[in-house]
Amino acid sequence: MKDIEHLRKYDYLDSIEGFYPGDGEKKEPFWNHVRALAPGILICGTVALAAKFIAQHYNAPVMLLCLLLGMVFHFLSQESPTKKGVQFTSQSILRVGVALIGARIMLSDFTALGGEVLTLVILAIGIVIAMGIVWAWLLKLDREQGLLIGGATAICGASAALAISTVMPKSKTLEHNTLIAVVGVTAMGTISMIFYPVIIGFLGIDDNQAGILIGGTIHDVSQVVGAGYSISEEAGDTAIIVKLVRVFMLVPILFLFAIGFRKQRSQTSSGRFLFPYFLVGFIALVILNSLQIIPQEILNFLQNASKWLLVMAITAVGMKTSLKDMFSLGWKPVFLILIETITISILYFSVIISGIV
Numbered sequence: 001m002k003d004i005e006h007l008r009k010y011d012y013l014d015s016i017e018g019f020y021p022g023d024g025e026k027k028e029p030f031w032n033h034v035r036a037l038a039p040g041i042l043i044c045g046t047v048a049l050a051a052k053f054i055a056q057h058y059n060a061p062v063m064l065l066c067l068l069l070g071m072v073f074h075f076l077s078q079e080s081p082t083k084k085g086v087q088f089t090s091q092s093i094l095r096v097g098v099a100l101i102g103a104r105i106m107l108s109d110f111t112a113l114g115g116e117v118l119t120l121v122i123l124a125i126g127i128v129i130a131m132g133i134v135w136a137w138l139l140k141l142d143r144e145q146g147l148l149i150g151g152a153t154a155i156c157g158a159s160a161a162l163a164i165s166t167v168m169p170k171s172k173t174l175e176h177n178t179l180i181a182v183v184g185v186t187a188m189g190t191i192s193m194i195f196y197p198v199i200i201g202f203l204g205i206d207d208n209q210a211g212i213l214i215g216g217t218i219h220d221v222s223q224v225v226g227a228g229y230s231i232s233e234e235a236g237d238t239a240i241i242v243k244l245v246r247v248f249m250l251v252p253i254l255f256l257f258a259i260g261f262r263k264q265r266s267q268t269s270s271g272r273f274l275f276p277y278f279l280v281g282f283i284a285l286v287i288l289n290s291l292q293i294i295p296q297e298i299l300n301f302l303q304n305a306s307k308w309l310l311v312m313a314i315t316a317v318g319m320k321t322s323l324k325d326m327f328s329l330g331w332k333p334v335f336l337i338l339i340e341t342i343t344i345s346i347l348y349f350s351v352i353i354s355g356i357v
Contacts, residue, residue: 040085041093041312043076048308048315063226063314064194070318077319090316094222095278097309101240102285103294103302104233110241110286116356117212121245124216124347125253128154128340135339139332142173147257148181149333153340155250156243157185157219167258180330184337189219190321192341193227200231207231209352211238216348217341221247222317225310244279 051069055062077086132150136143147168152161161181165174196218200210211234214227221243228239285302288294294302 037085037088040076040082040087040316041089042085043073043082044070044086044089044312044316044319047073047319048311051315052311062311063230064197066311066315067190067193067226067318067321070315071321073319074322077316086316086319089312090222090320093309093316094225094313096281097306097313098221098225098240099278099281099285100302100306100309101237102282103289103299103306105237105241105286106290107286108290109237113212113238113241113245116351117216117242118245120348120351120356121216121242122249124344125154125246125249127347128344129253131340131343132336135336139336141332141336142177144168144171144174145177145180145333146336148177149185149336150340151253151257152181152185153188153219153337153344154246155253156221156247157189157223160250160253161185164254164257167254167261169261180333184333185219186321188337188341189223192218193223196227197230205352207234208238211235212242213345213348213352215239215242216246217345218243220317222313226314226317229310244282247279 047069048066051065052062055065076082129147129150132146132148132153133143134146135141136146136149148161148164151164154160161178165178168174196214197210200213205213210231211228214231214235215224215238218224218227218239221240224239224243225236229236285294289299
C-alpha cells in the first residue's frame with residue numbers, strides 16, 4: 001500500500017497513455033462523483049472559451065493560448081473544489097478527444113507514413129533509451145534515473161516514466177528518480193510545445209513533415225496535440241498518428257524492462273499498467289471512417305466534438321503545469337533531459353531535411 005501511495009503524488013502530472021496508480025480508494029456514488037467533477041470541468045470549459053475567443057479575434061493559435069491561460073490559473077488544479085474536475089479533463093476527456101480524432105483519419109493515412117517513418121520511430125526510441133544509460137553514467141547519476149528519463153523522453157513522457165517505474169526493482173531512490181523524470185520531462189515537453197511550432201514556421205517545413213517531427217519528438221500526447229494543431233489540422237493529424245505509434249511501443253518496452261529486471265524485482269507491484277483503451281476507440285473509428293459507413297452528419301459531430309474536447313483538455317494540462325516544479329530539479333537531471341530531447345529532435349530534423357521522409 002505504501003508503494004501505491006507514493007505514486008499517487010505524481011498523479012497530477014500523469015498523462016493518458018496507460019499508467020493507472022494501484023487501486024485502493026473507495027468508490028463514491030455516481031452522482032457524488034459527478035458533482036465533484038463538475039466545477040473543474042466547467043472552469044476548464046470557461047477558460048477554453050476565453051482562449052478560443054481571443055484566438056479568433058487576434059488570429060493566434062488556440063491551443064497555445066489554452067495552455068498559457070491555463071498556466072495562469074494553475075492554483076485551480078491544487079487543493080480546491082476544481083481540482084478533481086481539472087484532473088478528469090486533462091486525462092479522461094483528453095482520452096475521449098484523442099479517440100475521436102479517428103473520425104478524421106483513414107487507414108490510408110497510416111500507410112502513407114511509410115516504412116521509413118516506422119523505422120525512424122523504433123530506432124529513435126532505442127537510441128534515446130541507450131543514451132539515457134550512457135549519459136547517466138557520465139553525469140554520475142543512478143542508472144535507474146537514466147532509464148526512467150530515457151524511456152520518458154523516447155516514448156510518451158510522464159506516463160512512460162510512471163509505467164517503467166512499476167517494472168523496475170524497488171530501491172531507496174526509485175521514488176525520487178521517478179518524480180524527477182515525471183516533472184522534468186513534462187516541463188521539457190511543455191517548453192517544446194510552445195517553441196517547436198515557431199521553429200518549424202521559421203524553417204518553412206511543410207505540414208506533413210511538421211507533424212512527423214512533432215509526433216516523433218514531443219513527449220506527452222497532450223503536448224503533441226497542442227503543438228500539432230497550432231500549426232494546422234494536417235500537421236495535427238499526422239503528429240497524432242506518429243505519436244500513437246510511439247505510444248504502442250510502450251507495451252513491448254515495458255515487457256523488455258520486466259524481463260531484464262525479473263531477478264531483481266519484488267513480487268509486489270506499486271501500480272498497474274493497462275493497455276491504453278482509448279487507442280481501441282481511435283482505431284475503431286479509423287476503420288469505420290475508412291469503410292465510409294459513418295453517416296456524414298455523425299462524422300461532422302464527432303470531428304467537432306473532438307476539437308472542443310481537446311481544447312478543454314489542453315487548458316487543463318496548462319492548469320496542472322507548475323513553474324515552481326520546473327525549476328527545482330537540479331542541473332544534472334535537467335541537462336540529461338535536455339540532451340536527450342535535443343538528440344531525438346536532431347534525429348528527426350536530420351531525416352526530414354535530408355528528404356528521407
